[in-house]
Every structure is written in structure tokens, then in C-alpha cells.
Amino acid sequence: MRVGGLSRLAIALVAMVATLVTGGVTAASASADEDLGTAVTETAAVPPRDNTSSEPVYFIKGYLGVSTDATGSSCLESWGPAKKLFEDEKWSGPLHFVGFYAGDTNCNTKIAAGNKNTSIKELGKKLANHIYDNYSKYGKSVDLVGHSMGGLIARAAITGVERKEEGFPRSLLVEDAVTIATPHDGIFLSRFCWAAERTTQCREMQPRSDFLRWAGENPQSAQGTDWTVIGAADDQYLAGSALGMSADHRVWYYAGNRGWKHDTINEITTGTYRQLYQNLPARPVYDRTGAAPVRAAMNALYWSENW
Secondary structure, three states: OOHHHOOHHHHHHHHHHHHHHHOOOOHHHOOOOOOHHHHHHHHOOOOOOOOOOOOOEEEEOOOOOOOOOOOOOEHHHHHHHHHHHHHHOOOOOOEEEEEEEOOOEOOOEEEEEEOOOOOHHHHHHHHHHHHHHHOHHHOOOEEEEEEOHHHHHHHHHHHHHHOOOOOOOOOOOEEEEEEEOOOOOOOOHHHHOOHHHOOHHHHHOOOOOHHHHHOOOOOOOOOOOEEEEEEEOOOOOOHHHHHOOOOOEEEEEOOOOOOOOOOOHHHOOOOEEEEEEEEOOOOOEEEEEEEOHHHHHHHHHHOOOOO
């Protein structure tokens, strides 16, 4: 069972006993003006990894697009089908639909009010702090799902914490992270952002950008993070870049799926499709009846190891 399933008081008591045994500083030594939540922050244990559908999930959408006058988009336009699938399958953890542009709508978790010139690293910092403030400091772990640039935001959040960079929280508890159609190896401006879209975020998504050189190849939270990358031949922008991170699991869909493209892969929840699936370091396995991308993402979040 996860430590996160216990009450705050129980977590604090367990931690106090542990520190007394080792002769360390206990939660009782916290200053009088600290509340229980802060005391737990200093001593909360790292929860074990297990198979569960009760984890909170952060869904992180992608780049706004090529419209120069747009200020945001709807989180549920990106994640509406995923929301329905997780609810239909009785996923009991909270579902966070993350907004980060000033004009974003239908987002129940707003981490910023930025624009296309807000760096991906900064958005990763905002995401990391939201996760820490609401879950990690209480000993509760979460899962992440990112589409397109959203996967880079997730990657940045864990990288910054792992490297102890300024402004990032002291630790994170992210058990599973899935990226769908994310340009881990970058994407050429001419194929995605066009000449008029030379924004900060577009530049950071170029191959060999400073941001991509900074981002960890398999960044890990304090709990250990199990990464899955998902890509498709029908993605008109990315080709193999979606599999360009050293993840624990890889899913690749063959071409020929009607209606699939970069902007819709994260909306496919039903049906079976030809795919290659790989649990590294094992060899890829061909499956002619592979699960749809969002279903595959949910499988990856449920299982603590191979799935």
C-alpha cells in the first residue's frame, strides 16, 4: 500500500519513529509556527511503487499552434476523449488538465498565464512546484501524461528537480510518465512552426537546441519514474523523434490509420492497431491488435513495471 494512502498524521508519526531510531531530527523539532503539512514535508517517506488506478494524473497539452493572435486553447479539446476513458474505466485519482497559456480554457489546473515565448523549462518549473505543493511534500506520488510539447514540459519538471536547479522544488514523487507524439529529438521549424512562428518555444523544440541538450534523457524523481514514449508513423511532423528519449517502454504505431495526425493521436481511445511495443532492454514485439494510444498510456500509468 502507498504511504500516500495514510492520513497526514499517520505519515508524521511513522516518520517521527524512524528519525528517533536513527537519532535524527524529528518532526517535533519543527518551529511552532509550522503546520502539520509543513512538518510532513520535512519527513515524509517515499511511497513504494505499485500497480494502481488511484494515482492523481496530470494531463499536459501541447503547443498553441500557428495562429499569431491566439492566446490559449481548451484543455478538454486536447484531453476530452482521455477524460471520458479514464472516468469510464473508474480511475479514482484526481485528473488534472493543465493550462499554462493566458487564454487557456476548460483547464482545472492552471500553472501559469504565459504565451509562446514562455520557455518550456519555466513551464516545467511551474508544473514541478504545483506537484510538490499539492502532493509530493505530503508523501503522495502522481502520474504525468504529455502530448507534443506537453511531454517536454513533463521532462523539464523532473529534470530540473533531479539537478537541484534554482526555483525547482526540493523533490518530486512521479511514479509514471507517458509522452504522446512528443519531439524529444526536436522538430524542424519549417515542418511545425513555420517562418512566422519563431517563438521561444519553437526554438526550444528545434533539434540540438540548448533546451533539448539540457533535458534529461531519462530523468528520475525521488520515487523512481517509469517512462513510456508513444509515437506513430501517421504523425506528419515528428517521424521517429517521438521515441527520441531513453525511456523504459516504447510504443510505435504503423502507418495507415485513417484520421490520425499529430494533433489527434492523443484523442484515440478505442480500437486495435498494428504496433511495435518494447520493454527495454528487450527487443521490440510486433502486435497486430495493440491498444489505442490513450488506452496504452493508461496501461502504462497503471502498471508499475512492464505492461
